[in-house]
Amino acid sequence: MGKRFIADMSNDDYSVKEGRMTKGCKALLFLVLLVSIALSACGSIFGSSVATGISLNKETFPIIIGETVKLIATITPSGAADTEITWSSSDITKATVDAYGNVKGIAAGNAIITAATSDGLVKDECGVIVTAGYPVTDISLNKNTYSMHVGESFQFVATILPSFASDQNITWSSTNTAVVLPLTNEAGKVVALTAGTATIKVETSNHKIAQCIITVTL
Numbered sequence: 001m002g003k004r005f006i007a008d009m010s011n012d013d014y015s016v017k018e019g020r021m022t023k024g025c026k027a028l029l030f031l032v033l034l035v036s037i038a039l040s041a042c043g044s045i046f047g048s049s050v051a052t053g054i055s056l057n058k059e060t061f062p063i064i065i066g067e068t069v070k071l072i073a074t075i076t077p078s079g080a081a082d083t084e085i086t087w088s089s090s091d092i093t094k095a096t097v098d099a100y101g102n103v104k105g106i107a108a109g110n111a112i113i114t115a116a117t118s119d120g121l122v123k124d125e126c127g128v129i130v131t132a133g134y135p136v137t138d139i140s141l142n143k144n145t146y147s148m149h150v151g152e153s154f155q156f157v158a159t160i161l162p163s164f165a166s167d168q169n170i171t172w173s174s175t176n177t178a179v180v181l182p183l184t185n186e187a188g189k190v191v192a193l194t195a196g197t198a199t200i201k202v203e204t205s206n207h208k209i210a211q212c213i214i215t216v217t218l
Contacts, residue, residue, distance in 0.1 A: 054115055055073070056072070065132055067104070086120070094130050095111040105128075109130055139204055141157070142157040152192050156190065173200070179198040194216065
Protein backbone atom coordinates (compact mmCIF):
# COMPACT_ATOMS: atom_id res chain seq x y z
CA MET A 1 0.00 0.00 0.00
CA GLY A 2 1.33 3.44 -0.87
CA LYS A 3 2.12 6.06 1.73
CA ARG A 4 -0.74 8.38 2.73
CA PHE A 5 0.29 12.02 2.75
CA ILE A 6 -2.24 14.11 4.72
CA ALA A 7 -0.55 17.42 5.31
CA ASP A 8 2.87 18.99 5.54
CA MET A 9 3.12 22.33 7.25
CA SER A 10 6.16 24.54 6.89
CA ASN A 11 7.22 23.79 10.46
CA ASP A 12 7.88 20.10 11.10
CA ASP A 13 6.91 20.54 14.74
CA TYR A 14 3.29 21.16 13.64
CA SER A 15 2.89 18.62 10.79
CA VAL A 16 1.17 15.36 9.91
CA LYS A 17 3.30 13.05 7.86
CA GLU A 18 2.60 9.61 6.57
CA GLY A 19 -0.57 9.37 8.70
CA ARG A 20 1.26 10.22 11.93
CA MET A 21 0.86 13.38 14.05
CA THR A 22 3.92 15.04 15.45
CA LYS A 23 3.92 16.11 19.08
CA GLY A 24 3.63 19.75 18.03
CA CYS A 25 0.56 19.03 15.92
CA LYS A 26 -1.14 17.22 18.80
CA ALA A 27 -0.41 20.17 21.08
CA LEU A 28 -1.91 22.58 18.52
CA LEU A 29 -5.09 20.54 18.14
CA PHE A 30 -5.41 20.34 21.94
CA LEU A 31 -5.08 24.13 22.16
CA VAL A 32 -7.78 24.62 19.51
CA LEU A 33 -10.05 22.27 21.45
CA LEU A 34 -9.52 24.23 24.68
CA VAL A 35 -10.30 27.53 22.94
CA SER A 36 -13.48 26.05 21.46
CA ILE A 37 -14.62 24.81 24.89
CA ALA A 38 -13.85 28.19 26.47
CA LEU A 39 -15.83 30.08 23.84
CA SER A 40 -18.76 27.69 24.27
CA ALA A 41 -18.68 28.21 28.03
CA CYS A 42 -18.64 31.99 27.63
CA GLY A 43 -21.65 31.76 25.37
CA SER A 44 -23.52 29.76 27.98
CA ILE A 45 -22.60 32.12 30.82
CA PHE A 46 -23.15 35.44 29.16
CA GLY A 47 -25.94 34.47 26.77
CA SER A 48 -25.32 34.21 23.05
CA SER A 49 -28.90 33.99 21.72
CA VAL A 50 -30.41 36.89 19.82
CA ALA A 51 -33.50 38.71 21.11
CA THR A 52 -36.49 37.69 19.01
CA GLY A 53 -39.25 39.65 20.72
CA ILE A 54 -40.27 42.35 23.19
CA SER A 55 -43.70 42.54 24.79
CA LEU A 56 -45.12 45.37 26.91
CA ASN A 57 -47.53 44.79 29.79
CA LYS A 58 -50.04 47.23 28.26
CA GLU A 59 -51.41 47.73 24.74
CA THR A 60 -53.01 51.10 25.48
CA PHE A 61 -53.87 53.00 28.65
CA PRO A 62 -55.23 56.36 29.84
CA ILE A 63 -53.20 58.75 31.93
CA ILE A 64 -53.93 62.19 33.31
CA ILE A 65 -51.67 65.22 33.07
CA GLY A 66 -48.94 64.99 35.70
CA GLU A 67 -49.56 61.29 36.40
CA THR A 68 -46.80 58.68 35.96
CA VAL A 69 -47.34 55.04 34.96
CA LYS A 70 -44.57 52.44 34.68
CA LEU A 71 -44.45 50.12 31.68
CA ILE A 72 -42.73 46.73 31.90
CA ALA A 73 -40.97 45.24 28.86
CA THR A 74 -40.20 41.52 28.63
CA ILE A 75 -37.52 40.30 26.20
CA THR A 76 -37.65 36.83 24.65
CA PRO A 77 -35.89 34.49 24.87
CA SER A 78 -35.00 35.02 28.53
CA GLY A 79 -31.33 34.25 27.82
CA ALA A 80 -30.95 36.78 25.00
CA ALA A 81 -27.58 38.51 24.83
CA ASP A 82 -29.06 41.97 24.17
CA THR A 83 -31.22 42.87 27.19
CA GLU A 84 -30.78 46.63 26.97
CA ILE A 85 -34.03 48.45 26.20
CA THR A 86 -34.35 51.84 24.54
CA TRP A 87 -37.54 53.77 25.31
CA SER A 88 -39.02 56.54 23.16
CA SER A 89 -42.22 58.58 22.75
CA SER A 90 -43.75 59.59 19.43
CA ASP A 91 -44.78 62.96 20.91
CA ILE A 92 -42.96 64.22 24.00
CA THR A 93 -45.26 67.25 24.15
CA LYS A 94 -48.05 64.82 25.13
CA ALA A 95 -46.22 62.07 27.06
CA THR A 96 -42.61 61.39 27.97
CA VAL A 97 -40.86 58.16 28.95
CA ASP A 98 -37.57 57.73 30.83
CA ALA A 99 -34.90 55.02 30.60
CA TYR A 100 -36.84 52.84 33.04
CA GLY A 101 -40.19 52.86 31.22
CA ASN A 102 -41.88 55.48 33.42
CA VAL A 103 -44.47 57.31 31.29
CA LYS A 104 -45.62 60.79 32.35
CA GLY A 105 -48.62 62.68 31.01
CA ILE A 106 -47.66 66.17 29.80
CA ALA A 107 -50.64 67.54 27.87
CA ALA A 108 -53.98 66.28 26.58
CA GLY A 109 -53.59 64.15 23.46
CA ASN A 110 -52.17 60.84 22.25
CA ALA A 111 -48.68 59.35 21.99
CA ILE A 112 -47.07 56.02 21.12
CA ILE A 113 -44.48 54.64 23.55
CA THR A 114 -41.90 52.29 21.97
CA ALA A 115 -39.58 49.82 23.66
CA ALA A 116 -36.79 48.47 21.45
CA THR A 117 -33.56 46.52 21.71
CA SER A 118 -30.36 48.58 21.44
CA ASP A 119 -29.99 47.66 17.76
CA GLY A 120 -33.59 48.69 17.07
CA LEU A 121 -34.42 45.41 15.32
CA VAL A 122 -36.97 44.17 17.87
CA LYS A 123 -39.64 46.45 19.35
CA ASP A 124 -43.12 46.74 20.80
CA GLU A 125 -45.48 49.72 21.09
CA CYS A 126 -48.14 50.98 23.48
CA GLY A 127 -50.70 53.73 23.00
CA VAL A 128 -51.13 56.46 25.63
CA ILE A 129 -54.22 58.65 25.93
CA VAL A 130 -53.51 61.76 28.02
CA THR A 131 -56.47 63.60 29.54
CA ALA A 132 -56.87 66.57 31.84
CA GLY A 133 -58.34 64.27 34.49
CA TYR A 134 -60.98 61.72 35.38
CA PRO A 135 -64.33 63.55 35.67
CA VAL A 136 -66.94 62.99 38.36
CA THR A 137 -69.82 60.99 36.94
CA ASP A 138 -72.12 60.99 39.97
CA ILE A 139 -72.53 62.21 43.55
CA SER A 140 -74.93 61.03 46.24
CA LEU A 141 -75.83 61.80 49.87
CA ASN A 142 -76.43 59.44 52.74
CA LYS A 143 -79.94 60.94 53.15
CA ASN A 144 -82.56 62.02 50.61
CA THR A 145 -85.01 63.33 53.21
CA TYR A 146 -84.47 64.03 56.88
CA SER A 147 -86.33 65.42 59.91
CA MET A 148 -84.70 67.57 62.58
CA HIS A 149 -85.61 69.58 65.63
CA VAL A 150 -84.55 73.16 66.17
CA GLY A 151 -81.04 73.24 67.60
CA GLU A 152 -80.02 69.84 66.27
CA SER A 153 -77.17 69.26 63.90
CA PHE A 154 -76.57 66.53 61.31
CA GLN A 155 -73.51 65.37 59.39
CA PHE A 156 -74.06 64.56 55.72
CA VAL A 157 -71.73 62.22 53.86
CA ALA A 158 -71.23 62.77 50.13
CA THR A 159 -70.03 59.92 47.91
CA ILE A 160 -68.32 60.76 44.62
CA LEU A 161 -68.07 58.38 41.67
CA PRO A 162 -65.65 57.29 40.46
CA SER A 163 -63.71 57.30 43.72
CA PHE A 164 -60.51 58.20 41.78
CA ALA A 165 -62.05 61.26 40.09
CA SER A 166 -59.45 63.98 39.66
CA ASP A 167 -61.43 66.95 40.99
CA GLN A 168 -63.33 66.06 44.15
CA ASN A 169 -64.08 69.60 45.28
CA ILE A 170 -67.69 70.05 46.36
CA THR A 171 -69.85 72.97 47.50
CA TRP A 172 -72.60 72.83 50.12
CA SER A 173 -75.63 75.13 50.11
CA SER A 174 -79.13 75.51 51.57
CA THR A 175 -82.24 76.84 49.88
CA ASN A 176 -83.24 78.45 53.20
CA THR A 177 -80.34 79.29 55.49
CA ALA A 178 -82.76 80.73 58.05
CA VAL A 179 -84.11 77.21 58.58
CA VAL A 180 -81.06 74.97 57.97
CA LEU A 181 -77.56 76.37 57.83
CA PRO A 182 -74.54 74.49 56.40
CA LEU A 183 -71.44 75.07 58.52
CA THR A 184 -68.56 76.51 56.55
CA ASN A 185 -65.87 75.14 58.88
CA GLU A 186 -67.27 71.56 58.92
CA ALA A 187 -68.04 70.35 55.41
CA GLY A 188 -71.37 68.54 55.19
CA LYS A 189 -72.55 69.47 58.67
CA VAL A 190 -75.82 71.41 59.02
CA VAL A 191 -77.67 73.04 61.93
CA ALA A 192 -81.45 73.47 62.28
CA LEU A 193 -82.23 77.05 63.27
CA THR A 194 -86.01 77.48 62.99
CA ALA A 195 -89.04 75.44 62.04
CA GLY A 196 -89.59 75.05 58.34
CA THR A 197 -88.30 73.24 55.28
CA ALA A 198 -85.03 73.60 53.40
CA THR A 199 -83.14 71.65 50.76
CA ILE A 200 -79.47 70.93 51.30
CA LYS A 201 -77.56 70.68 48.06
CA VAL A 202 -74.03 69.45 47.33
CA GLU A 203 -72.50 70.18 43.93
CA THR A 204 -69.25 69.13 42.23
CA SER A 205 -67.06 71.34 40.07
CA ASN A 206 -68.56 69.81 36.92
CA HIS A 207 -72.10 70.48 38.24
CA LYS A 208 -73.13 67.02 39.40
CA ILE A 209 -75.71 67.55 42.17
CA ALA A 210 -77.20 65.61 45.09
CA GLN A 211 -79.74 67.00 47.53
CA CYS A 212 -81.76 66.27 50.64
CA ILE A 213 -85.03 67.82 51.81
CA ILE A 214 -84.96 68.64 55.54
CA THR A 215 -88.02 69.33 57.65
CA VAL A 216 -87.37 71.17 60.91
CA THR A 217 -89.83 71.13 63.78
CA LEU A 218 -89.78 72.69 67.24
